[in-house]
Amino acid sequence: MKIIICEDERELDIKAAEEFANHIRRKPDSVLGLATGSTPIGMYKQLVDMHKNEGLDFSRVITFNLDEYVGIPHDHPCSYHAYMDENLFNHVNISRENINIPNGLAESLEEECTNYEEKIKSVGGIDIQVLGIGRNAHIGFNEPGTPFHSITSVVELTPSTREANSRFFDSIDEVPTHAISMGIKTIMQAKKIILLAKGADKADAMYKALYGPITPDVPASVLQLHPNVTVFVDKEAAAKFPTKE
Ligand code: PGA
Numbered sequence: 001m002k003i004i005i006c007e008d009e010r011e012l013d014i015k016a017a018e019e020f021a022n023h024i025r026r027k028p029d030s031v032l033g034l035a036t037g038s039t040p041i042g043m044y045k046q047l048v049d050m051h052k053n054e055g056l057d058f059s060r061v062i063t064f065n066l067d068e069y070v071g072i073p074h075d076h077p078c079s080y081h082a083y084m085d086e087n088l089f090n091h092v093n094i095s096r097e098n099i100n101i102p103n104g105l106a107e108s109l110e111e112e113c114t115n116y117e118e119k120i121k122s123v124g125g126i127d128i129q130v131l132g133i134g135r136n137a138h139i140g141f142n143e144p145g146t147p148f149h150s151i152t153s154v155v156e157l158t159p160s161t162r163e164a165n166s167r168f169f170d171s172i173d174e175v176p177t178h179a180i181s182m183g184i185k186t187i188m189q190a191k192k193i194i195l196l197a198k199g200a201d202k203a204d205a206m207y208k209a210l211y212g213p214i215t216p217d218v219p220a221s222v223l224q225l226h227p228n229v230t231v232f233v234d235k236e237a238a239a240k241f242p243t244k245e
Contacts, residue, residue, distance in 0.1 A: 001223070001224065003238075004230065004231065004233070005233055006233065007235065009042055012232050012234050013042030016040075016043045016046075016130070016194060016196055017043045017044075017046030017047050020194070021056050023127065023128045024056060027127060028060045028061070029061065030062075031064065031120075031123050031124065032061055032062070032128060032130075033063075033065075033066065033126040033128065033182075033187070033190055034063050034084065034130060035129075035131055035196075036065065036083045036084065037132040038132075039132040039133075039197065039198050040130055040196060041087055047088065048088065048092060051092045051093065057093065058093050058094040059093050059095060061098060062100070062123055063094070063100060065101040066131070066181060066182050066187070067080065067102060067140045068081065068180055069104050070104040070109065070178040070180060071104060071178070072104065074105070084101065103180075104176075104180055114152075116152045117182075117186060126191065130196065131193060133196075133197050133206065135201055136205065137205040137208055137219055137221070138219050139184070139219050139220050139223075140182050140187060141157060141181035142155065142181055142183065143158045144216065146216060146219055147216060150183030150184050150186075151182075151183040152181065152182050153180070154178055156177060157176070157178065157179060188222060188225070193229045194232060195230075197231070198233075198234045206220075206237050206240070207240035207241060208220075208221065209224075210223075211242065
C-alpha cells in the first residue's frame with residue numbers, strides 16, 4: 001500500500017486527480033469506479049479542469065458508481081445521480097450510455113443488484129476505483145459487520161451514516177434508510193484502488209483501516225489485503241498514523 005500524506009486538501013485533490021488522469025491517458029477506455037460524498041469533489045473539479053485545459057478525454061471511459069440511495073428520484077438534489085452530473089458528468093465529454101449508477105428506484109432491487117454486478121464483469125472489471133471512507137470506516141455503503149465476500153446488494157444505513165449524511169438533506173427524517181451498494185468483494189476486485197481521506201473526523205477510521213486488525217468491523221481494513229492501493233490523506237486525517245523514528 002502506498003500512502004501519500006498531503007499538506008492540505010488542495011494538494012490531495014491535485015495528486016489524486018493526477019493519478020486518475022494518468023490512468024485514463026494510459027488506457028482511454030478505462031473502467032472507472034466512482035465515489036460520491038464531500039471528499040472527491042475537489043478531485044472531480046481538477047479532472048474537469050484537466051478536461052477543459054489539457055483535453056483529458058472521457059469519451060471512451062466507462063463508469064460505475066459505488067452506490068445510490070433507495071427510493072429517491074434521480075433528479076433529487078441529494079441523489080448520487082444528481083451529484084455525479086453536477087460534479088463531473090455535465091462538465092466532461094463522457095458518453096451518457098457509458099455511465100452506470102445503481103438504480104434505487106428499480107422495480108426489483110434484487111434484479112438491479114445482480115445486473116449491476118454482471119455488467120461490471122461484462123466490461124472486464126473496474127480498472128481504477130476511487131473510495132472515500134466513512135467515520136465508521138465504511139467503504140461504499142458497506143457498514144461495519146458487512147462480510148468481506150459481499151457483492152452488490154441492498155443495504156441498510158446505520159444511524160451514524162444517516163446522521164453524517166443528513167447535512168445534505170433538510171432533516172434526518174428525509175435521509176433514506178436503504179441504499180444499493182457495490183459489495184466489499186466487488187470493490188476488492190478492482191485492479192487498482194485509490195482511497196481518499198480528509199479531515200480530523202476521519203483520523204480514527206484511517207488509523208484503524210490501515211494499521212488495525214483486518215476485520216469486518218472496520219470495513220476499510222480489508223484494503224490491507226489488496227495488492228494495489230494508493231492512499232491520499234491530508235495531515236488531519238493522518239494524525240493518528242504511527243510516526244517514523
Ligand atoms: P464524505 O463521505 O466524503 O462525505 O466524508 C465519505 C463516505 O461516507 O464514504
